[in-house]
Amino acid sequence: MNIDDIFKESLENHESDVNPKIWEHISGEINQVDKSPVWSIGFSKILLAGIGILIVSALCFWTLVPPNKTDSSNLPEQLMDQVNEIEVSGKDQSVAQNLINKKNQQKQTTTSVQKETKNNTVDHVITDRFDNQTKTFKQQANIKDQAYSNPVVDNTKDKTENRSTKNFTQENEEFFSNTKTNSINLFGNLILNKQNKNSYVSLGTRNHITKKTNIKPTEPSLIALEPFVIKRKAQECPSFYKDVWVPYMWTEYGNVFPQRSLEAEAGYEDYLDLRNQYEETQYSFDFAAGFGLKTPYGIFGELGLQYSQIQEKFSFTDPETIKKTQIITIDTLFMDGQIIANSDTSYIDIPGAVTIVTHNKYKFFNFPMMLGYDYGINPNFSIGVKAGAILNFSFRQKGRFVDEDNTPVWFSSSAPDRIEAFTDKISMSFMTGIQATYHLGDVMSFYASPQIKFIPKTITTDSYQIKQTYLNPALTIGIKYSIL
Amino acid sequence: MIEAEDLLQEGFIRVFKNLHQFKFQGSLEGWIRRIMVHSCIKYVTKKINRHELVEFTQENELVEKAIAFSNLSAEDLMKLIQSLPIGYRTVFNMYAIEGYSHDEISKLLGIKPSTSRSQLVKARKMLQKNLAKLQKLVG
Numbered sequence: 001m002n003i004d005d006i007f008k009e010s011l012e013n014h015e016s017d018v019n020p021k022i023w024e025h026i027s028g029e030i031n032q033v034d035k036s037p038v039w040s041i042g043f044s045k046i047l048l049a050g051i052g053i054l055i056v057s058a059l060c061f062w063t064l065v066p067p068n069k070t071d072s073s074n075l076p077e078q079l080m081d082q083v084n085e086i087e088v089s090g091k092d093q094s095v096a097q098n099l100i101n102k103k104n105q106q107k108q109t110t111t112s113v114q115k116e117t118k119n120n121t122v123d124h125v126i127t128d129r130f131d132n133q134t135k136t137f138k139q140q141a142n143i144k145d146q147a148y149s150n151p152v153v154d155n156t157k158d159k160t161e162n163r164s165t166k167n168f169t170q171e172n173e174e175f176f177s178n179t180k181t182n183s184i185n186l187f188g189n190l191i192l193n194k195q196n197k198n199s200y201v202s203l204g205t206r207n208h209i210t211k212k213t214n215i216k217p218t219e220p221s222l223i224a225l226e227p228f229v230i231k232r233k234a235q236e237c238p239s240f241y242k243d244v245w246v247p248y249m250w251t252e253y254g255n256v257f258p259q260r261s262l263e264a265e266a267g268y269e270d271y272l273d274l275r276n277q278y279e280e281t282q283y284s285f286d287f288a289a290g291f292g293l294k295t296p297y298g299i300f301g302e303l304g305l306q307y308s309q310i311q312e313k314f315s316f317t318d319p320e321t322i323k324k325t326q327i328i329t330i331d332t333l334f335m336d337g338q339i340i341a342n343s344d345t346s347y348i349d350i351p352g353a354v355t356i357v358t359h360n361k362y363k364f365f366n367f368p369m370m371l372g373y374d375y376g377i378n379p380n381f382s383i384g385v386k387a388g389a390i391l392n393f394s395f396r397q398k399g400r401f402v403d404e405d406n407t408p409v410w411f412s413s414s415a416p417d418r419i420e421a422f423t424d425k426i427s428m429s430f431m432t433g434i435q436a437t438y439h440l441g442d443v444m445s446f447y448a449s450p451q452i453k454f455i456p457k458t459i460t461t462d463s464y465q466i467k468q469t470y471l472n473p474a475l476t477i478g479i480k481y482s483i484l
Numbered sequence: 485m486i487e488a489e490d491l492l493q494e495g496f497i498r499v500f501k502n503l504h505q506f507k508f509q510g511s512l513e514g515w516i517r518r519i520m521v522h523s524c525i526k527y528v529t530k531k532i533n534r535h536e537l538v539e540f541t542q543e544n545e546l547v548e549k550a551i552a553f554s555n556l557s558a559e560d561l562m563k564l565i566q567s568l569p570i571g572y573r574t575v576f577n578m579y580a581i582e583g584y585s586h587d588e589i590s591k592l593l594g595i596k597p598s599t600s601r602s603q604l605v606k607a608r609k610m611l612q613k614n615l616a617k618l619q620k621l622v623g
Contacts, residue, residue: 018489265502
């Protein structure tokens, strides 16, 4: 029996007495672990909860904010309460002015007329923001002219509006018959306002008609709509800030600031420390393009294709490497008035002076599937939230790290003697973010979006001892372009 | 002894923290043992003075003498091991008690396999010498 066997036999199953206080300490430490802060619950659960909250919030918001619709059952009263502003052409302004003059000549009792027109170059545009009001306006005008057997010549191409007018005729004849024309004119206000450097003719009234009389109007009012040739520019064109369906293309670029998380299997904590010691994440990026669809309610969905690249720097100073450095010594002597120079060359070895630097690249092809909600602050600007899942296909990882022996090794898929730490694989990640959108026009929008992208599953192989996941904040900018 | 207790505590805390990683493949005892051993190795590799691990250029295998140790208790043997320098003690424990090979020891401790062998030889020498002394004392 050799000495190894003697010790092994005696000590292999030997149990030493342990101070009971140790168990108390362990118990105390474990309790502290149980009371660890919220982030120990796991980012995946927090992130999923966050996405859920965002989606629920968006749905609530959508439910609580009704779309801008006109209730046709209460048109006259609504019309009185609304401030109707319609842009008309320069030609139409002169017509409007004629109407004002005519109105003054007829000395009809009405409300004030204001004129502040300075700029005659006005686009032939009616923003859809006021579609409902415009529609109502024309309906009322038609109704009124019908009452006086003076049909309106409606030059607009929107035949549906004429049809809808009939629906209101009967109902509003009573209204008009009960309107005291001499004191209150339904469309008595013709207001010329200057707004946003353009001239507007605002039709409608700020007055509230609350009293109805039995006096029937005796003559047509100035409100005959005939002169108002209302022209619409791109009336049917979907716009990102209108309550319509908008199919669109999008493309974006993201500046990614990856936050890596390594988790070691039990017993490999030292190896994890080595990985963290020599590797650091760096600025990364992704870019994507795809299609989206915005609903009239502000909710939008997007599908696309994305390329993503996470970049890290591996920097390893090998203590066993030796760098040879040349030292040249020149001695200069003066001898008998002459300069005698003597040079000597020597080499010294500097250990640990060689540093290996490799830029590791983790590449992904992603298929993002997004759902979001956009809330229009004004016609030019909106804010929103979005969240979704991303199908990741990781491929051709390239780079180096240290193995358990603290030796630099390649893990690139093309390296012949590589460590099998990464492989092509499919996984799922999640993202959420907010976005601010500036509408450059009816068909194009520019947006900036701070986002968080979470890759909960390790990108390493199952057999590799270190799990490698990411939580990547990103700042993304992009463009949406309406297809129609 | 205090160090051992600290390591025991640290090892068990690591066990509980990583309990979710136990996949019920193999015995729980083996898994805990592995964590404990790694905890100790981590401690030792930090503390160990590498200059203590002097490499033998030529290995001198001991001609071990058969000595009757039947009257020595496990506690006595433990004390003998604890009397070894940390480098000797670590390699001897890993090789003789835990059953690691020299290649495994070299990887775990970050030393060369030849260094592991030389440390083992030195540990054996010292243990044998101390054992003989103890044997005389015990009688």
